[in-house]
Amino acid sequence: MTLANDARHGTGAAPPPGLDHEAIVIGAGMSGLYQLHRLRELGMRVRVFEAGTGVGGTWYWNRYPGARFDSESYSYGYSFSRELLEEWDWSEHFAAQPETLRYLNFVADKLDLRRDIRFRSRVTAAHYEEATRSWTVTLEDGTRHRARFLITAVGPLSAPTLPRIEGVETFRGEAYHTARWPHGPVSFAGKRVAVIGTGATGVQVIQEVAKTAAHLTVFQRTPNWCAPLHNRPITPEEMRRIRAGYPEIFRRCQETFSCFLHTPDPRGTFEVTPEEREAFYEKLYSEPGFGIWVGNFRDMLTDPAANAEISAFVAKKIRQRVKDPQVAEKLIPKDHGFGTRRVPLETGYYEVYNQPNVRLVDLRETPIERITPAGIRTGEAEHAFDMIIYATGFDAITGSFDRIDIRGAGGRRLKDRWAGGPQTFLGILVDGFPNMLMLMGPHTALGNIPRSIEYNVDWVTDLIRHMRERGLTRVEAPPEAVAGWFEHVKAAAAGLLSNEVNSWFTGVNTNVEGKQTRILARYSGSAPAYRERCDAVAAAGYRELSLA
Structure with a gap:
């Protein structure tokens, strides 16, 4: 059986009454593509909204001359499928952007992902509705779509900034x-x-x-x-x-x-x-x-x-x-x-x-x-x-969230919640924003990003599976869980010279109003330590989360 046929299995089940989809994913880059594939395996009806005309995310938008990996190519591609690994050859130890984009198109074709992706669809707003335990997502063209889960696959470096120079x-x-x-x-x-x-x-x-x-x-x-x-x-x-x-x-x-x-x-x-x-x-x-x-x-x-x-x-x-x-x-x-x-x-x-x-x-x-x-x-x-x-970079880590009007329970804006710097639970959930799950969100493990993407997607998928098997329709990180994770993030950052320097690592961007002060913008601990903490949450039946 081919990967594409595997991915089709169970796809198309009707979403809950009153909803267009069970899950909406924002972004068709590396994380959005893999998340779509995994949720299809659960038999869910999923829609991915992508602002561009094709898949690829970072590697779709950043097509400037000279763009290429600085992680070894063979450590960067997806690891979850032996079939993908067998069929793709890398031509360079550090592949250039055109090759990487071809690779991601190859994956999208192999898994037959495009039929669940809507291109030229920029998300401008996402509002949570407590009465229906769902998210209403508004696109730039004014259309609205409702789903139980909102999954952000917007990337930590995807909101470009121009310099604040006159003229x-x-x-x-x-x-x-x-x-x-x-x-x-x-x-x-x-x-x-x-x-x-x-x-x-x-x-x-x-x-x-x-x-x-x-x-x-x-x-x-x-x-x-x-x-x-x-x-x-x-x-x-x-x-x-x-x-x-x-x-x-x-x-x-x-x-x-x-x-x-x-x-x-x-x-x-x-x-x-x-x-x-x-x-x-x-x-x-x-x-x-x-x-x-x-x-x-x-x-x-x-x-x-x-x-x-x-x-x-x-x-x-x-x-x-x-x-x-x-x-x-x-x-x-x-x-x-x-x-x-x-x-x-x-x-x-x-x-x-x-x-x-x-x-x-x-x-x-x-x-x-x-x-x-x-x-x-x-x-x-x-x-x-x-x-x-x-070549003036990005409004890193939180910028892609700031450009969407995201409002959680009670209409509170995510931008206001993070006004003093982002706070999350495991980089995946935010208190007051039920059923919103972030891939590569603030305070998740970065490093060689595709390796972290696969882990994040698998963790989110397992959480959703856990909820569906038990008839649960609402998940949120309690404030005490978010506060506890933030304390861990602070402890992991202690003593690092990088946290004494202005950079996107510390949330400083002189081209963005209000982002001239250092914050704890990233998780500085090791990826194994991050996974160990996340695994413990899952192994305990997600008791640290509020589930209903």
Whole structure:
């Protein structure tokens, strides 16, 4: 029996009277697709609403040149189906966006998922009705749909932000945000291009634009510590070995702190000699992937002195790779240590600044005053451009929720509930918002996200199965459960240097009104510890939840 036939089994059972569906899922990315598949297995009638014209989520929207994995491809795809694993070949150790999007379309076709997905359907509101224990979801076109369960699969990095700079709308040339890139080709050849932003997205797109643009000007506000990706093709023989090793690969991901193939070295930074330390750093710097970030000495992200050692090493590498000493110094972060913000992985990024067609503008020295019809005006000059690329990131973690008018019991807005920062139970439920279940919500385990997605979806599916088998129609996290989980989140964050730095990790975004203060925006504990806590809730029959 094929996967598609398995997925059909039991689909189409009538929803409860007065409801259009048993469950509504917002988003057809990796989490939404898998959640649809799992709920179909329960025989539920499910509808997925997706704003885009196709599946893929992150990999549908972020189609800018240079977009690719920085998790190993074979650790990133779905693990739940041996059939999917057998039939898909990865072409690179770190796949580019077009390949990843093809993979997700392959999954959607294999599981026959599209028939339960409504595309071009942006959700604008979701209101809970206590009398019917259901959610009414309103789309941008004004249509309304009712379901018992509301499942958010909106992603932690899916609400793009433009910089708060005057005149953005006045520019007469081409202008693109990396997360809303055109579906057709965009040429940089012979053009004067500006890129605003040097985070992970900016680093990737800058490397590509520099190859063909007549001139590229990079506007950098905050430099980031970057490390080499060391990508390469996967040969057919390698792919055979990878396929045979999938059980071990996914077992390894289950065991590591953040579900990557890398895990911290058990030694402390100063437990080895300076020579051994340097050799270890060199080894990590020469290896592919996130090893230098999440596979470094165990105290790198907690001990300021240990962090200073690796920061000095990477700074030395930047100075070696960038010919102009003044430019090199501008590219070296001075306000945070290595790994305390998300580390972009690169392929020749620093060498870009050695090219005669590339110029770096430090916005801390010469801030942008405004966007003009012809380009960008800073404190020192007006720069004329044919194209402006905004690599200015996302309103992370809570932004995608804030853009939907979500109202729980008594009409309380989720945005108001989270005004001082998000609070959840296990990153999945919120008190006062019955029957709303979040996939990859605030304070869930992040890391290698698909590994966490599969766990989140399976946990949510098991909870819904538990309710259906017992005729239960309402689930909510009590306030004391939410408060207890938040205390655990705070304890897990204690001592981490990353929580002393402004970044999306700490909920800071200068491009979003009201998000200039650090909060506990993410869960900082290990993925195994997170799963252990969630498993305990399920094993106890969900007694910590309010079920009715």
